[in-house]
Each structure stands twice: as C-alpha cells, then as structure tokens.
Amino acid sequence: xxxxxxxxxxxxxxxxxxxxxxxxxxxxxxxxxxxxxxxxxxxxxxxxxxxxxxxxxxxxxxxxxxxxxxxxxxxxxxxxxxxxxxxxxxxxxxxxxxxxxxxxxxxxxxxx
Amino acid sequence: xxxxxxxxxxxxxxxxxxxxxxxxxxxxxxxxxxxxxxxxxxxxxxxxxxxxxxxxxxxxxxxxxxxxxxxxxxxxxxxxxxxxxxxxxxxxxxxxxxxxxxxxxxxxxxx
Numbered sequence: 001x002x003x004x005x006x007x008x009x010x011x012x013x014x015x016x017x018x019x020x021x022x023x024x025x026x027x028x029x030x031x032x033x034x035x036x037x038x039x040x041x042x043x044x045x046x047x048x049x050x051x052x053x054x055x056x057x058x059x060x061x062x063x064x065x066x067x068x069x070x071x072x073x074x075x076x077x078x079x080x081x082x083x084x085x086x087x088x089x090x091x092x093x094x095x096x097x098x099x100x101x102x103x104x105x106x107x108x109x110x111x112x
Numbered sequence: 113x114x115x116x117x118x119x120x121x122x123x124x125x126x127x128x129x130x131x132x133x134x135x136x137x138x139x140x141x142x143x144x145x146x147x148x149x150x151x152x153x154x155x156x157x158x159x160x161x162x163x164x165x166x167x168x169x170x171x172x173x174x175x176x177x178x179x180x181x182x183x184x185x186x187x188x189x190x191x192x193x194x195x196x197x198x199x200x201x202x203x204x205x206x207x208x209x210x211x212x213x214x215x216x217x218x219x220x221x222x223x
Binding site: 032042045046089093099103104105 | 162167203210217
C-alpha cells in the first residue's frame with residue numbers, strides 16, 4: 001500500500017516569513033495529493049489539493065508543487081500569519097481507490 | 113447540512129469495557145472512513161466503506177476492533193475489550209468525490 005513520509009514534524013517561523021512542508025510517497029500509481037489543516041482541538045479540513053497532471057497550484061498565500069518523477073510534493077505558505085498555526089497533513093490517493101493515506105503531520109507555529 | 117456527526121465527543125472507560133463510537137455521514141456521500149489519530153502515529157486509516165460495504169479493513173489493529181455500516185446514514189466502530197493503548201481521537205469522515213469531510217472526532221480515554 002501507499003506510504004507517505006512528511007517533514008519536518010515541527011516548524012516554527014516568524015510572522016511574515018514563508019513556510020515549506022515536504023512529503024514523499026511510495027506508490028507511483030497515486031495521482032491525487034491533498035493537504036489538510038487541523039487547528040488545535042478541531043477536525044482536519046482540506047485547504048488545497050493537486051492532481052498528478054498538474055505541477056503546481058496556487059490559492060492566495062498557499063501553493064502546492066508536485067514532482068511525479070521524484071514522488072514528492074510540497075506545501076508553501078507565504079506571508080505567514082499567526083492564524084496559520086496548526087497541524088498540516090499531506091496525503092496521497094490512487095485513482096479510483098479512495099484509500100487516502102496521510103503523512104504524520106507537521107505542527108506549524110507562526111510567532112507574532 | 114450539519115456535516116459529519118460523531119458521538120460521543122468524549123468517552124472515558126475502564127480497560128476491558130466495550131466501547132462503541134457512532135458516525136452519521138453527510139447525506140449523499142457514498143464513502144465512509146474511520147481514522148485513528150495519536151501523537152505517535154498521526155492519522156491512521158482503520159477501515160473504509162463504499163455504499164455501506166467494507167472495502168478495506170487492513171488498518172484495523174486487531175480482532176478487538178470491528179466496524180459496521182448497516183445503512184447509508186449510520187456507522188459504528190466497536191472496541192471490545194478496550195485497552196489503554198486504544199486511547200486516541202477517532203475520526204469518521206465521508207466523501208462523495210475525493211475531498212474528505214471529517215467529523216469532530218471522539219476523544220477516547222481507556223483507563
């Protein structure tokens with residue numbers, strides 16, 4: 001089955017700086033890569049996703065990049081704000097499989 | 113839409129007791145997932161259903177865990193007997209496309 005590795009496990013940045021979280025996956029058949037944000041004590045929620053036919057996707061201050069050859073994808077947050085502080089999970093899923101596997105999570109702290 | 117509804121929000125029980133967690137998916141969603149979240153292991157997929165049929169239960173840790181989905185609007189995850197190492201947050205999620213919608217989770221503490 002799919003195995004997703006995520007780094008770093010914790011990340012602390014100053015407000016206004018950028019944050020980058022990286023993930024690798026093992027199964028080349030995976031073709032859907034979402035990112036979920038979980039605020040303290042709350043449920044994970046989808047913030048952005050990318051499919052394997054796209055190399056990059058942006059949504060305001062958030063961007064994801066995908067390198068299918070190397071089997072890794074990254075989340076980039078620019079101009080970080082204290083409300084970006086949360087645990088971020090990457091995930092990978094094979095087409096028509098619906099078996100979503102998550103990375104271990106990254107705890108991001110944005111210091112004001 | 114009320115979203116995915118889980119109950120109870122918190123459960124404290126003693127080792128050896130039976131625990132039943134409940135989930136109501138979003139109406140119209142045809143996939144339902146049970147995840148377990150711990151600090152050590154993150155979000156682990158336990159089992160998922162498609163149209164009420166279990167598709168993959170390879171993540172269920174052992175025979176003490178069982179899950180059912182008797183109809184499209186209800187699922188249970190049962191642990192019998194419970195052990196302290198089962199303490200975790202258990203999330204139910206549903207989907208129709210590829211986006212997962214999570215419930216609020218059940219915080220389980222087994223003493």
